[in-house]
Amino acid sequence: MTGSESRLTGPVRVVGVGLLGTSIALGLRARGVDVILSDASPTNVRIAIDYGAGRSAGDADEPQLIVVCVPPDVTASVIVRELSAYPRAVVTDVASVKAPILRAVRAAGADVTRYVGSHPLAGREKGGPMSGRADLFLGRPWVVAGHPDISYQTAAAVDDLILDLGASLVEMTTEQHDSSVALTSHAPQVVSTLMARRLVSAPEAAVNLAGGGLRDVTRVASSDPGLWVQILGANAGATAEVLRGVRDDLDEVLAALSAAADAQEDDAATGAAPWRRTLAETLSGGNAGVARIPGKHGQDRRYAQLVVMVDDRPGELARLLTELGEDGVNLEDLRLEHSPGAQIGLAEIAVLPETLDTVTSALAARGWRIAG
Numbered sequence: 448m449t450g451s452e453s454r455l456t457g458p459v460r461v462v463g464v465g466l467l468g469t470s471i472a473l474g475l476r477a478r479g480v481d482v483i484l485s486d487a488s489p490t491n492v493r494i495a496i497d498y499g500a501g502r503s504a505g506d507a508d509e510p511q512l513i514v515v516c517v518p519p520d521v522t523a524s525v526i527v528r529e530l531s532a533y534p535r536a537v538v539t540d541v542a543s544v545k546a547p548i549l550r551a552v553r554a555a556g557a558d559v560t561r562y563v564g565s566h567p568l569a570g571r572e573k574g575g576p577m578s579g580r581a582d583l584f585l586g587r588p589w590v591v592a593g594h595p596d597i598s599y600q601t602a603a604a605v606d607d608l609i610l611d612l613g614a615s616l617v618e619m620t621t622e623q624h625d626s627s628v629a630l631t632s633h634a635p636q637v638v639s640t641l642m643a644r645r646l647v648s649a650p651e652a653a654v655n656l657a658g659g660g661l662r663d664v665t666r667v668a669s670s671d672p673g674l675w676v677q678i679l680g681a682n683a684g685a686t687a688e689v690l691r692g693v694r695d696d697l698d699e700v701l702a703a704l705s706a707a708a709d710a711q712e713d714d715a716a717t718g719a720a721p722w723r724r725t726l727a728e729t730l731s732g733g734n735a736g737v738a739r740i741p742g743k744h745g746q747d748r749r750y751a752q753l754v755v756m757v758d759d760r761p762g763e764l765a766r767l768l769t770e771l772g773e774d775g776v777n778l779e780d781l782r783l784e785h786s787p788g789a790q791i792g793l794a795e796i797a798v799l800p801e802t803l804d805t806v807t808s809a810l811a812a813r814g815w816r817i818a819g
């Protein structure tokens with residue numbers, strides 16, 4: 448690819464080359480943009496350079512855009528420093544909270560006519576430059592949390608960054624952003640963590656029965672505690688409000704379960720017990736909530752699932768993917784499940800619903816066992 452394929456002219460300076468910074472840098476390098484890398488850790492800069500994410504800073508650098516990708520606690524002070532060090536650059540950051548950062552940048556008296564915060568709703572539970580991926584942002588929402596002191600013309604550089612990385616731009620105020628992510632990201636992190644904590648002292652025999660449900664619920668519980676203390680602390684009010692709603696529902700479920708446990712057998716058999724209705728309503732509410740989550744690429748589209756049994760031998764998964772490619776199948780998603788002691792893995796693949804029958808027959812014809 449060449450630089451002409453990017454909207455940004457560059458150079459772009461990335462400050463903080465962990466997961467987010469390295470992913471942004473790799474994505475821009477793939478479009479030919481000149482990327483300057485900076486981090487408090489010289490080791491992280493070296494790793495990111497070795498990865499092909501960009502070059503080290505020079506005295507004569509005149510960045511068009513600076514993207515601050517450091518932990519939330521230090522984001523405002525780094526923004527203030529960068530605005531002052533590069534008086535012609537537009538500055539954005541990618542921290543997971545927006546209102547407290549804008550407030551702190553304003554309070555420091557910095558030039559907010561060149562600063563607008565942003566936040567890609569894309570990430571992983573693993574940080575550091577080695578987790579960086581050029582395609583991390585493809586099809587993901589990326590919020591620009593605007594404010595009245597920056598002009599559209601100046602903020603356009605941030606829009607260009609988002610579009611160059613293949614993300615979809617969403618405009619919100621900082622407050623709308625923070626209350627939205629309290630619901631979609633920050634409270635879910637706590638719920639996932641609380642469930643995962645139940646496993647710490649559980650018997651090994653029980654934990655070994657872990658299936659897809661537990662893995663889905665606990666994936667983000669592996670995230671960096673240091674980063675999340677900062678995120679939750681900075682968005683405490685809005686996150687607590689969501690969690691109070693969760694607590695109310697949980698109290699209802701506990702009451703229903705307690706009634707169910709106490710119920711006489713014949714009472715349970717009538718089907719009319721109030722606890723049964725409470726549980727059914729709660730579970731249906733969950734169905735209705737999940738149905739509102741947009742699919743991949745932000746479309747409200749559901750995919751058909753197919754589970755293929757993959758022998759636990761080197762190269763088998765690669766063979767499955769190659770053969771799907773040979774059959775012209777576009778995978779919308781792929782998830783692997785592997786139980787301890789099992790000689791097979793389950794590859795759960797998502798395809799467009801209209802292609803499900805064709806894909807199933809093509810795989811069966813090649814001898815793959817379809818589990819569901």
Ligand SMILES: NC(=O)c1ccc[n+]([C@@H]2O[C@H](COP(=O)([O-])OP(=O)(O)OC[C@H]3O[C@@H](n4cnc5c(N)ncnc54)[C@H](O)[C@@H]3O)[C@@H](O)[C@H]2O)c1
Nearest residue numbers: 463465466467486487516517518519542543570571574575
């Ligand atoms: N992890 C995610 O999924 C995710 C997603 C969206 C946004 N974010 C936000 O992106 C930011 C970075 O998160 P990450 O996951 O990339 O973290 P990370 O730990 O992978 O990377 C942070 C980097 O910042 C560097 N750093 C720390 N203090 C610095 C300073 N004062 N000056 C320069 N460099 C400094 C660290 O050395 C490290 O390389 C955070 O604000 C986070 O809220 C994270």
Ligand SMILES: O=C(O)C(=O)C[C@]1(C(=O)O)C=C[C@@H](O)C=C1
Nearest residue numbers: 543567568569570571572632667
């Ligand atoms: O680990 C992931 O899958 C994430 O996408 C992480 C996630 C999220 O909750 O959506 C976490 C925090 C960030 O601010 C943005 C993204």
